[in-house]
Amino acid sequence: MKQNSHIIPSVVKDQRLIAQRRQQIVEGAVRLFIQKGFHKTTTREIAKECGLSIGTMYEYIQTKEDVLYLVCEYIHTQLEQRLRESVSDSDSARESLKKSVKNLFDTVNEMSSLIVLIYQETKSLPKDLMSYVLQKEEEITRIFEKILLRGMEDGTLSVDADSVKLMAHNIMVIGQMWAFRRWALSRYYDIEEYTKRQMSLIFEKLIPRGDEDGNRSASS
Amino acid sequence: MKQNSHIIPSVVKDQRLIAQRRQQIVEGAVRLFIQKGFHKTTTREIAKECGLSIGTMYEYIQTKEDVLYLVCEYIHTQLEQRLRESVSDSDSARESLKKSVKNLFDTVNEMSSLIVLIYQETKSLPKDLMSYVLQKEEEITRIFEKILLRGMEDGTLSVDADSVKLMAHNIMVIGQMWAFRRWALSRYYDIEEYTKRQMSLIFEKLIPRGDEDGNRSASS
Amino acid sequence: MKQNSHIIPSVVKDQRLIAQRRQQIVEGAVRLFIQKGFHKTTTREIAKECGLSIGTMYEYIQTKEDVLYLVCEYIHTQLEQRLRESVSDSDSARESLKKSVKNLFDTVNEMSSLIVLIYQETKSLPKDLMSYVLQKEEEITRIFEKILLRGMEDGTLSVDADSVKLMAHNIMVIGQMWAFRRWALSRYYDIEEYTKRQMSLIFEKLIPRGDEDGNRSASS
Amino acid sequence: MKQNSHIIPSVVKDQRLIAQRRQQIVEGAVRLFIQKGFHKTTTREIAKECGLSIGTMYEYIQTKEDVLYLVCEYIHTQLEQRLRESVSDSDSARESLKKSVKNLFDTVNEMSSLIVLIYQETKSLPKDLMSYVLQKEEEITRIFEKILLRGMEDGTLSVDADSVKLMAHNIMVIGQMWAFRRWALSRYYDIEEYTKRQMSLIFEKLIPRGDEDGNRSASS
DNA sequence: AATGAATGAGTTTTCATTCAT
């Protein structure tokens, strides 16, 4: 696997300490970024919020943008972890997809503000850091891509080969949409309702004809 | 209909002049916001870009955020106008939806950077201005909602009444997704391919059973 | 003549105002740099000392180093002007040299702290600005070079052609030395004494044999 | 002789260790100060360059300025040592002067950057440390003063008693000038040429009339 | 109406020094 993360230099040597302090920094920063956004949050506020002196904080990062990068990386890591949990090779691809899409909706619901944060602040990263973050986003999307491909093989999902990438992105976007359109959607749907309707929409298309939900490709 | 736009006070009285100058401001600002984002653009740069002195610019706005609001309003107005153009009451709802979804994809493709701008910078507006912008977004979504409702009535579209809002939002998001995921999608699809695949996905679900594409609901 | 000065961009347009404000800045900065040196003087102190707000000061410069450059340029301009005053083409070269060396000593004496400032802070300039300043120093040295060359032609001074540059530099350094070694020299000599002794040293070598001081190259 | 050096307190007791560590510090610091100057060099950089941890370094100094003092002292010590080497009581004063002036030029040539360093950074020392450094500079100058005085006694040099101090300073300055005006001089002279011309200038004045170069006061 | 010089609070970042281990 290729290296997918940027190494932020630190003045401090002790790797364990670096990890711990950066965790502190991220946790403080996330809270503030959600409230006020990246630009309206000052470095001093971040330091205060995470219980470090400004000087100490700067021993673990180089610029304010590094904090944003750490935050994005953290969110993506959380997201990826949650999504991978629900995928098991012992399930059929269709089963796997069902679980993981359901899981996606739940996760987005819970990480709502974090998802919005990623959507809105990624562009504030310097070019090189941004590309790492986008790469990560793609990697996460690939989780669904892989399930779809598996479904093509085991015959439990029907997708046009050329639409696999697109479907994976659709799933991601429809999931995340609950976060960034919540302001409108939550007036009419709660997360269960939302999940149910969107899942049926997604699976309508994906389930092979004559193969009704819950059946194992039956008596054809 | 309720008033859906915020009135930004101006020192200048001549309404025609106000409109003209603000147009200048918006055009300059849009260019810069796309390049560097709202926060990294200075008011001086905006003034320069739109050919006004900083003092003059401030005769037509009150704060930098007003410029962002004007920009958002402008983008939404453009978008709405483009989307309304393709809707005609003489078409069947299904026909209408087809045209307008196609049109949505084209428009998003052309206004790509503007769509992304709205997605990323809306949150920088002060609360009250933001709500105007979100309202506008909802109004635009309602274009599709109305077509869907019309389709329920004229029988050319099949949607569950409770899913109408959701479908309208889905359409909007799948359209805009071409803008904010272009970095990933354009490696595999061009806009035609994207449009074709996404439309078939959307309509699969919406077209009444036994009523294949191109037919007018008939019984044959 | 080649351009020998760096143009520092200013946000302000009015050239007259720029000149006036920069004069203010230089005057304030010189006082502080002499007292505490460039590095230990803060931009806020400079602004305060010259009666401008920090924001206003920065409308006329780009960086703190620009202030140093302006100061160096100012000092050199003062120095050059003073030195050129004493040179007249109607005098013999020897006469001219005598006057201008005397004048150099007087000037260095009066501008003592400024001379020391140049010696000590030039190296704090960024490379490109430094080269302008060194160029200026060379130009000033050329004043003496020219007189020496004239002396070779009119026969009132005897120098080896290849030593002309060197002698010019020697004169400059022996002049400036009164500034940067004053801490030691002034315990034993006052400026008159210093001038008298150093001049006789310089001229001993330069006066053609048999041509005693005060004579006009006359007969014999 | 009076004590001419400042004692910098150290937490460490072992004098041998102190000397050794300070030597390390000076060597590292000199390299950096030459490159970037005193103010632009950080204590961390110094520590790194000399292979000590920042904490350890501070066991041997009290402030950053102490490092500068140590550096100045080191340079002066080097300089003084080199200059004293060439002086022998068995030579005539004139011979001695010749050797030591020649030696001065060579030394300045080799220690060029160090000489410039002293010239430019001495002023950054706190008052009390600076006076030690200036004292040292004077002591070195006294080397030449003594030779001149000896020349007055043994008749091999002709100087006005009141000019002795001045001549000694002149010699020093003309020597050091090769370092701090190298940027201009080296375009026209190399060190040999420079030495030859400056020596003849210095000695012209100093050699008793009728006593040509190389002669021992001959026939009188 | 238009101009653009003036303002200063606020921002990020640095770095000499300390001190617990």
Place this chain on the structure above:
DNA sequence: TATGAATGAAAACTCATTCAT
């Protein structure tokens, strides 16, 4: 003795906004 993480005061510079002309 040696280490290096912690500290926070202080620095340079920016920029939205105002207001006299």
